[in-house]
Amino acid sequence: MRAARLHEYTHDMANGLSIDEVDAPQVVSDSDVVVEVEGAGWCQTDNHIIEGMWTEYVDQDLPLTLGHENAGTVVETGAEVDVVSEGDQVICHPVQTCGTCRPCRQGETMYCENDAFNGLTTDGGFADQLLTSERAVVPLPDGVDPVDIAPHADAGITAYHAAKRAVDGLNPGDTAVVIGVGGLGHIGLQCLDAMCAADIVAVDLKRSARDLAEDLGAHYTIDPETEDVASEIEDITEGTGAAQVLDFVGADETTALAPDVCAAGGDHQIIGYGGHIHEPAQALVNGEFAYQGNIVGRYTELQELVALVERDAVALHTTRYDLDDVNSVAQKLEAREIDGRAVITP
Ligand SMILES: [Zn+2]
Ligand SMILES: [Zn+2]
Structure with a gap:
């Protein structure tokens, strides 16, 4: 599959990511979920990650597929997954949490001690497919387009x-x-x-x-x-x-x-x-x-935001771009030429 990957930190947004051919993700653990990405919002944080601004705060292994605002269709699920099944449309909370550490048990899922963050510490959604987990996906109500809602996975929830x-x-x-x-x-x-x-x-x-x-x-x-x-x-x-x-x-x-x-x-x-x-x-x-x-938001807050979207209380202004356009989107954002939110549609 195709994936927009960061190989080296740079301030040159024209050459930040390269489109690589990589293996598609596979279900490994019983709680894994593989999502066909339909929309992946581009975020100012993606520019900051390309610049290396997050290396002081998190461990990053390059090359890394960026993209933490993802939504799409479930294509494969681990044996124990109940919340979603193949064909369901979902928005993906960017953080995959363990569920058993003390912060998780307190509902403070953003403080999980064993987390993985798409596009920041593990591969993200500027790719044909994304590996995530049952604890991170929120099923979408009928009539909500995954491309339109994708940026809510981080921009919206934050x-x-x-x-x-x-x-x-x-x-x-x-x-x-x-x-x-x-x-x-x-x-x-x-x-x-x-x-x-x-x-x-x-x-x-x-x-x-x-x-x-x-x-x-x-x-x-x-x-x-x-x-x-x-x-x-x-x-x-x-x-x-x-x-x-x-x-x-x-x-x-x-x-x-x-x-x-x-x-x-x-x-x-x-x-x-x-x-x-x-x-x-x-x-x-x-x-x-x-x-x-303020760092992102809890899983339950993403559910609450989806409820606001469903009742038309929160509209998102988006423009769609191809996966090949990632670097020009990064440049446009740097030049403040994007109103609302850019969404990559792999
Ligand atoms: Zn973001
Ligand atoms: Zn945890």
Whole structure:
């Protein structure tokens, strides 16, 4: 089968991955599931993996097939698999968990001590077929297209996870700020809109992204190039600040907003990454706000997101590309030329 593989870390996105002919995956353990990949979302994290940004955090053996946002049709199952059978359409949580370690038993599946992560620590879905496990697949309801839903396996679930956490701290009348209305941000905004009655403020440099935010339920938009974000939010909230900030950018400039825009006791949710946090410890003490990291989401949160998709509460804006186009997609994303989400269709 064909697979888009990373052989060497590089900053040259034009030559990041090569299309190799490799053996198709086989069921080895009784809980294995092999999926014919129909859609595999391209993620900013794929660019970061190509650059070698994850080597400090996880073990990676190259060559590695990238692709962690996968959906498709089950073609083979291990002897003990009950949740799905051949021919079922599924979305694949990127993390295959063990089910028996303490975090798994607590339901904190993202903290599994024996996990494998498609496209990050084990082969992913930029390929004709993907090897995963029964504990990672969520069956799709009738009428949900695997190509359209694929990016929800990471982009969607990560945005949902952060939004669900934020909703915990958002009472009606509170304000939530969404920074960056791109691939993840436009999903997070819809999740907030579906799950709470806060006022939503969207911040994005791009006019098209601010327009999209308004269409998706944002009550206010801010252009950080021509407007002062902190004083706009102060006006909107009448000096209270935002109870929750969802930072889908994670740059130095956006994390630096927290002391000025977070309400007392609020949270600055970090979802995007690449920058650093350099704020004075005293600012956190004075405002008792917190920076909160977000890594993907639990298996059960993917089920919840699929339920939101089924009731049309969360729409995903996608563009489809062939497997041969992976490197041009990486370049386009680097140049911020992709609105919504790119989906590879192997
Ligand atoms: Zn991703
Ligand atoms: Zn585990």
